[in-house]
Amino acid sequence: MKDAAVDDDDDDYDDDDGDIDDPSAARRERSMDASGGPRYASARDAPFRALARACERVQRERGRKKANAARRYAALDAFHDVCLVSTRDGTRCDAFDAYRLLIPTLDKERETYRLKHDALAKCVVSAFDMARASEDAKTLEDWKQKGGGNFPQAVREVLERGHLQGREGDADVRELTIGEVNDTLDELAACESKHERAATLRKLFGKMDAVMVKWACAIILKETKLRMGDKAIMRHYHRDAEDLFDWTSDLRRVCEDLPRRDVRLKRADINVGEGLINPQLALRKNTADAIMKTLRGRQFIIETKFDGERIQLHKDGEIINYWTRNMNDFGPRGYDVMNGLFRHLPKRCILDGELLVWNKLRETWHPFGAIKTLIKAANLRKSKDEVFPLSNDTDDRDDGDDIAGYDPKSSKYEWYQEYMKKLTYGDLELVYVPFDILYIGDESVRHLQLVERHAKLREHVHPVSAMCGNIKARILLATPDCEFSKIGSTKQDIERALLEAIEAGDEGLVIKDLNSEWIPGDRSGNWMKIKPDYCKSEDLDVLLIGGYYGAGELRGGKISQFLVGIIESTNDPTSAHGIKIMSFCKVGTGISATELDDLRNRLGDYMHREKPREMDYNVTDAYSERPDVWIWPPQRSVVVRVKGDIRCIRSMTYATGYSLRFPRVTGIRYDKTWSDILTNAELKQIIEEDRPNIAMDMGEGHMNSRKRTRAAALTTLLPAHLMPVDVSGVVPESEVFKSLQIHIVNCESREQKQELFKAIIARGGRTSEMWHSDVTHSVAANRDGAKFIAASHHGDVYTIDWLKQCIQQNRIVTPRPRHRLNLATSTWYGSNIMDRYGDDHAIPCNEEDIRALLHQVGDQAKRWETSEVPAMVELTREYPNLLKSMKYCTFSECVFEIDDSCDVQHNEWMSESEHFRLMLHEERFNVELRLRLFGGTMAPEGRSGTHIVRMNDDSVREEYLDDGRVLVSNGWVTKRTRKQSPRMSPNLDIRSF
Template identity: 30%
Template sequence: MARVRDIRMQDADAAEEERKQYIGENLKELDTNYPNRPHNHSKTLPFHELYSSLFNPLNENKKKPTGPVQARRKQGPHGPANLSPHEVRRNIVERFISRWRNEVGNDIYPAFRLIVPEKDRDRSMYGLKEKAIAKILIKVLRIDRNSDGAYGMLNWKLPGRNSTTANAGDFAGRCYEVLKGRQMRSSPGLYTIGDVNEMLNRLSAISKEEEQLPLFQQFYSHMNAEEMTWLIRIILRQMKVGATEKTFFDIWHPDAEQLFNISSSLRRVCWELYDPTLRLQGSEVGVALMQCFQPQLAQFQEHTFDKVLSKMHLTEDDNVFWIEEKLDGERMQLHMVQDESVAGGVRFNFWSRKAKDYTYLYGNGLQDENSALTRHLRKAFKDGVRNIILDGEMITWSMEQKAIVPFGTLKTAALSEQKNPYGLTNRPVFRVFDCLFLNDTPLTKYTLRDRRRALESSIENVPDRLEIHPYQQASSKKEIETELRKVVADSSEGLVIKNPRSIYRLNSRNDDWVKVKPEYMSEFGEELDCVVIGGYYGSGHRGGNLSSFLCGLRFDSGPKSLSTQVFHSFFKVGGGFAAQDYAEIRERTEGKWVTWDPKKPPKHLIELGGLDKQYERPDVYINPRDSLVVSVKAASVTPTDQFRTQFTLRFPRFKKLRLDKDWESALTYQGFLDLKHNAEQEQQEKKFELMANRKQRSTRSRKRPLIVAGTNERVETPYAGPQTRVFEGMTFHVLTEALKPQKRNKAELEQLIKSNGGNIIANARDEKIICIADRRPLAVAAIEKRQDRSVVRPLWLFDCIAQSNADASRPKYLLPYEPSHLLFGIEEDQLSADNNIDKYGDSYARDLTPDGLKELFRVMPKMEEEDDDDEVMDVDDAEGDEIDMGGLPGCVFRGVVVYFDNGSSDTVMEDEDVCSTGKEDKLSMFLATNIVRFGSGRTCGDLDDCNITHVVIGKDRSRLKDIRSQISHKTKVPRMVTTEWIQECWTEKTLLDEERFTPQ
């Protein structure tokens, strides 16, 4: 053992000499290239100071409870009493930066490269993931690959052996468990922050394991286990220390974040803004040519279309907004400048939203023979354009289908285009929607409308290469809904609503750009029931347990026996599960999971995408006959080669466990194909019906509908001839019985219609036929899917007859629809119905009876002004286009608007209510109210508010029936839940399915 240690120390000493030589050469190069950079007067701090005085204190502060009713913390090691976690966090960072300035100097760049490594664009990627690092550490430690330590690192998401789950899902934590028992030193090493940076520079410049191994041996010889753990987190760029780069930038310099937004350069932030008293001026704060910036992003839709448009400050003189299709590609910025020193006289640069340089892929000039795009752009720029910066989306375009191909194929298409520049398959196309710089002039301070004029005057479309992205001018929410239906039909990403009067805001999500995505699909029914066939272990707080599941469809290839049936992989689902769902799955499948062996896959049970390539390979699998069935909902179905079915669900979300079903009764491959075919056929029929109806309207020909002569249902009142002529010339199709205000079966409703001049038919092909129903069987659901007509409640029939009897002078007076008359309303009818009553629900056209007036007074809401201060928390945006809310409890209720019912009181409680009553139910409602607000949700005191998404009911259920009646007439009926739904969503950090929390 001693000899092994001596050999390691000798190797480390030789490597140390090499490292010192490398540092000296690198410093000379920096002084030559950056003569004005700040210089430190002393050595950088020891590497271990990063985690002892910064990372660990920040993590401890992050772990403190930060709930909505948290008491202020007492005196602690990192700050005085009465400081919030945010203030404590700033104090920790301020102390570290102040210490650096005093003990080291003004060049904090070496420290920031390790503190926020994901923002360091100057150091290339290491090409190392968890498994690669694990293999290197096994060789460094010289341990058996089959040992518990090696198994734990290689299978870091899986529970450890001997039934332990310690650090499962946390790779760096797993490495620490292995390293602490085999560390070369027990105390921190002597490496400084500068030393570690130089070694990481060398590590990023190599890609072969035999070259990386000596560097890791050097780290291991000079660092203890905790230092190695943080080093691994830096390499993986997975810090999660409880503070974002915004906090560090704000404390370092007031303009640091602004400079990073326009340059994406951590080095510039540190070297140009080392003096907090010197501020950026003029052109220094704008975008510049050949300098990557952080682009403006689209806000997530949190409100109704009315609310979205109101935030764009439309006026009577200018009420226009723009609608663009949201593209499924990669956000890209193109910089072009005329440069006679390069071939072709034009130089290009491409950067992604995360500041990754893609010039090597798309080209640096007009004569770049290795480019996938620029060689085709000779005619793209109009005369007089010397330089320009374009903002847009790089998409994959199918030349065969003449359609956009999903985003995952973009790089493959670009590489293919490099080899075959005129290929007829897939190619990258740059869709431009903004111009930010033109002929030495930054345009970010100009309005979108002016920037668009500059774009159109500077760019010529190059078909299937570079194109200006079209937009549509609109002035009403109806136009948004129309366009959204179109993108749903085309399986597109969604829409982006833009304010043409807005300026361009770097690295910002705001209400000037709002993206609207389609709701979950309904053409295949509300949910799909599929069998779980595989599982994936999670990371973070889900570490050591299965956090997502692979679901499949049974492919019948013979008689009904499992031996001749194989399940084809269909989709992965991991969202929407609560702790009790995971517990239920664990309990019912315990001992049934088998580790997936890539060398011996269970082909007799499960087939994956790519077959032998084993796409989306699970960590473990389960025999389908021993498994469970889950119900999921999704946004759409999309083609893919990653799953064996050759299609998959987009954005699948768990809804519930179907314990009443097994593998035999779950959805099959053929069953899904039938659903898919029926949905497509129904859509096609709808188009044909629309064409036929247009033709019929043009010829103005009418065909007398078929009259149904009788029915098998018992009729209590025989037909006695017309009583009024109110329904004369009208045709009805009765789908269900009447439930209120008086119960009548279908036969009685049909006789009532005929008695008042109407006709009855057995189907409803013509759009002019009125469909009557008081509940939602399959036939009504089919009409709702098609959305070609409204479904009217029998209440409208009763009201029309009553009004005609009351006014003998107008025997054929048809009442206009009111919200209470519609079981389901198409947009036109729904808008009309909303305009036929006042804000209290009183009808403009129907006489009010004494009983009706009493009911109106009973349900009339208390009118309150909207509280604009309900949203008490804002969260810094994440890098990704889709924010991962898993670690951000402050975003759990983003977009949720809640009405809290307190039994006899209709208002949301204040603090003094709790103090005065002390009742458990009121305390529960008070806590739930604050949790919603803290989670970026909004509370509302008016049940008639059209924005309400949820109604929370306390233990007092006296108003339950009345509330259900009041909200049933809304266009989008809010979900009724108990306070347990709020608490469980907060605990699980995700919105859970509401059905299990419905009050009874």
């Protein structure tokens, strides 16, 4: 396929007017009309054809040589002087209309078109009346393979095959202006359906030739790829354009404030409401030594690097804007639902911070992708009890795409179904963490030192919470006096903080010079980031099972990325049908061009566009997993060795449930057979057991991972409770722990940890320093740390004393109340004689057990008071279908008020009788007990409920009031519960309900 960069057939197109081939002639002939005035009144009046020709010439210049760059700038000069200069003094009018087409990625005023390559291909096919079954239509729809991987160029070549015949005359093509193109693109952005978009594009393309359509498509896709960076084009426009854009992130303002090249920028400081200030960026460093070398002994602050959405918040009176790092204003996209959270802020201010989602159920930060879904839920006022969806692949897709989104509810994986049952909107909170303040009152403070800005941040912004719709939101500060940041001055401070980040599973650290000012777009070293490298040292052997076509000049139209898999089961390795391959991840980097060509040649005969009917592959059929070609049969495929960052997080995209982050190929193993690759069991063992055993090099040089060896384990800088224990040389004594895998959460000392590990292994058991699905028992010395929280979410946690007793008696001892640091809901619920505090009524308690039970009761009572995770709510999440049919949950969703008034005005004795008042009190007490027994809740004093019970009304009555509450009678309650009274245990204290 011919590439646009080397196509010489454009000469006839470029030479029509001579203005591009001879720039000097263009300036003389085109810049002035017959009367000596400017050719065009403004850029809006300039022909779009001239812009397309300039882009074509700029793109054609290959390489980075000075001669190529000079010709690129010459092409832009010709277009600039002819189409943009409108007065004799060089003033440019409406330059924004031209530059928003030249560098569309920087134009934030126009809404998105909701058109990606596949949807745009269908619009082009429809606009030019191509038959869907024609070869040209198939080329556009399969542009990665048949179109050479360059969609705009594929459109041009298809149209030049005769699709422009019978169109409007060449005069219309020449007269189409830049202003008309912008107006039509505005209409396109406002279209609501694929039919409207197709009609709008038909109207636009009807006035264009093939080259103009090519560049119109590139603009819509924001893939102009002019071989010049956006900032280089801005510097060509004006020497101060890049600087002004860093301060405003506003392309229109750049064009309007710099109308002439000879007028320098008079820089003003930042202001509220004038658009995003280009955010200050962090320079990446791989070692603590490199950071200290850059800081040169200066004091610094160590901040947690969050995996969230960076939001720059501008508050101007009642108007609040939310700017993302990509210069998008997300206020109109629903983020203004959080406005109530920032009412307490000063009238005018600018904050720089991170927006995150906090998972209250698991007490950890939720993955970044949940932010958009939670913002939508807040706007729609979703119920807090509604299940939170983990994924919605169709959110950002065009509504006309024929793409089946991945439905999380149809997942066949048990772990996902369990997760779905537990996580609700009420379990998540929006958290905004401001770490800097740039503007306060009527002045900018960005020039102050960071330590001074922190003081102002603490003075004017306070941790608060508010309800955004039905979603709770909070503000938490990231200043030196909080949990997210601390002051440091030595290398050891950075190392210690990085190790804590590893243990907590954080993304990394950001190191900031306390004496630095805030500089937009700066990446000089005032801010630096460092991330822990979790990458496994052992390479993983995987199998190529699918391929994806690449895009661009080098890889376009060729298989350039692969779907790889690992073995799910090996029931009979000698039989092809005994091995099942499950999808694992995508990989494309690390393979040279020569190796890619060799793989394509070897596997070409085994690549199938259609999915084989009988495949030995286990895949999810998720849209982002589905390959362009399947490599089958697996016996004919190739084994490759990959390395990547293994994260203990679930992945719905691939059948393994896990995946690699930033995978790369480290070797092609032609010597290995397809049955010798990694198995799913081995992958889980790597993830679950070996993550804390990674040794890290904190010194000079690139941070790397090493193979697990005894020497590396003993010299690692990991905290003591994460260091691997040397259990070599342990002599087996018995097999009483044969069925156990014990997770050591924490210990009193490293020596104790070593002794316990050796004792467990000597008795036939297995050990683990991280919780995973194969763990049978978790033990801990105390309730401190993130590892205890993680273990308590999955089941019971026992004391070290229990484990010691098992070792001493050489048997598995039945746990007593004093042995439990955490009691899971499933444990007491599954027992017929144990209450929710861990009291087994069939076994006598000693003094230690009673003390432990009292402590448990106190903890449970606190949970009920704060209503964070009440036992009944926890049960509802664990057993949703079961509880709906339980008899004692008849009123589980009801909150009752008691109306005990009665008509006694005609009986003076009854109104004054003490016995009568006692009788009413006892009757009210009985009604409340009955309601509580059947799952109801009593409304607190002064608060409204969902139902009002008229205690002295024995009729069966149910009436809906105007305020939404339901008025019911005591007879109604009796009828609902009469035939549903559960049999009660003799040890059950009804007052505990």
